[in-house]
Amino acid sequence: MKHRLRATALLAGTAMAVAFGAGSASAQQAVKIGMFTPLTGASSVVGLDMQRGVELAIARINAGFDVPMQDGTTLTVGPGLLGAPINLIVEDDESRPQAAMDAARKLVEVDGVAVLIGEYSSGRTQPVGQYANENQVVHISIGANAESLRDIGPYFFDAIALAGLQGPQLIAMAQAAIGDVDTFGTIFPNNPYGVGMEIATCAAAAAIGIECVSTIRYEEQKTDYRPELNQLTAPQPDAVAFFAYGADATLILRQAFELGVDAAGTWFGAEVSNWVADVAAIPEVAEGIRGVEHAVAGELYETQYRAAYVDAYGEEPLTVFGAFGYDAAMLAALAINAAGSTDSDAIRQAMHEVSQTYLGITGNLAFDEDGMRMFQDYGEFIYTNGELVPYVAE
């Protein structure tokens, strides 16, 4: 009840601030930040989590907040920005690329947002990024990490590192965990993220003489993955890199378990937190599976994000992507604050500057010259007794 009351109070406050521009400033004066996120469809859990992360950051800036910096100091920002509260406008993109473009266009052309935040899927982020760049609107992606995003243009920034960085990490983890690895198999969804991961993993493997003997790209939302699993295991790879989420994760892990695949011994997952909630009812199918995940846990994450999230929403963060949403919104606010205006070029330039100094709850968000996050810490985890715990190779 206490959580619910707090959540209601915070949400009501945020909603009031969002809807009416909190305080005495008029809606016209408010700095508008737009967010498009999948609140319905296949990615709705991630979408809601990202929305919550962004809302937490905006609520803090609107209330006035001491933002932590990398040099150990803090920078007081707010209440609000440029003398007025931030007006966050959220649009559902239905997990569909065309609806994502509709939402982004509405945010830019009707609402006139200064910064656009979103999304998680690379396939939906890419066209919106192109559009935003063409119209010189700063766009910050939260969780999309296909390699092709690098070329979008100068107004595009990515708060999460590109998928390529995870490939070498998975290979290194497999080698440390099971020793002599000569062959690798991969099973990833046939989407920009999955194919990007496959390319990055096999390239990292080839660089040290490991051969990718089976590369399976599965269609999402199928009702049977046994043919894919049989194809994956037929050449008997020493180790397997995989990724799945939602109902697909449950089915793939359950069918692998039923087929007698030694997932606990040989499978290494990318972004493993994605399926933890999905296998909660049948934890035995994932027992012992190891993998990497964005290392967002830490003192700053615990004190500044997780505790506030639990306070506001009465439950643990749904995924890691809410934290990236929080950082994306903080960067946007810091950049507008530093630019001293909502001019796109001034915000774009300020984005590079503030990314070098802001201490994010997901780590160091410094952007390279293409606006891509340069550093990303990955933690190694093992799924045991129904939860993910840090893994240390024996």
Next chain:
Amino acid sequence: MTEFLIYLATTGGIAAMLALSLNLQYGLAGLVNLGQIAFFMIGGYVSAIIVMLGGQTIAIGILGGTVAAALFGILMALPTARLRQDYWAISTLAAAEIVRLFFLNTAFGSPYFGQAFGIDGIPQPYRRAFTEAGLTTSNYNLFYLGLVLVSLLAIFLILRWLAGTPFGRTLKAIREGDHVPLALGKKVSGFRLRAMAIGGAVGGFAGALFAHYNAFINPEYFVPIETFIIWAMVILGGAGNFLGAVVGTVIITTIYNSTRFIASFASQRDLELTPIIGFIFEPRVLGPLRMVLIGLMILLVILYLPRGLVPERRRRYGR
């Protein structure tokens, strides 16, 4: 706001071409094509590939996309032309999925060109000329809207003219059953084939226009649900009437996007919202609400206006 309306009119105009194409196949010829989106996809991909990899002009790309989709229409009709309507429908759905899976799994030159990544940076017609002339993006969007509307009008007039020709009348006869056209010595399979080719060409042309407007396509744009949205437009407007297909498109496009403004409309006017109404205004509820609204409208139309909002005018002959 004007910019957004121009965008909606442009994408709505392109969707209307798809609806017209489907209306030719279903409304006139009775062909239940559940793979309509395949034409759209082929038109977009082939045009982008011709321009970006083949180095040809955008006009040639659009022409190539149109012809390729027409040929696919023929290819789709050839082995299935003799199938009964239900089997025909299933085969078109399968054909569209084959096309989507082909593009989903095919890289063109580089691993990041094609496949799941799609094609980005697709050139837009006369874009450079607009930039060199110092004209703005708004000017260009207005130009593209003009291009789409002129094309839509041309397609509308051509298809309506076609419906009145002996070819169109034969298609209508086929729609009512094969017996009459067969008794008149008409080769039914040949007419179906031509209907699919023309429908394919229109759908492919729309796909090419979309690819060059959006400057990005990937297989996520061409999933089966998109075909069913086009079907909703045709059924709502009135199958068999080309004006109905356009009206249906306008309604569906309006429902899809107007719901985005409900919440801000309420907040701007300080409306007192009850908890239930406030819940409905949440973005995560408005999304599914759109589909519920569209489904409800279709149900009501089927129940009370089975021939659609703008029914086909059927000529009555002497009794």
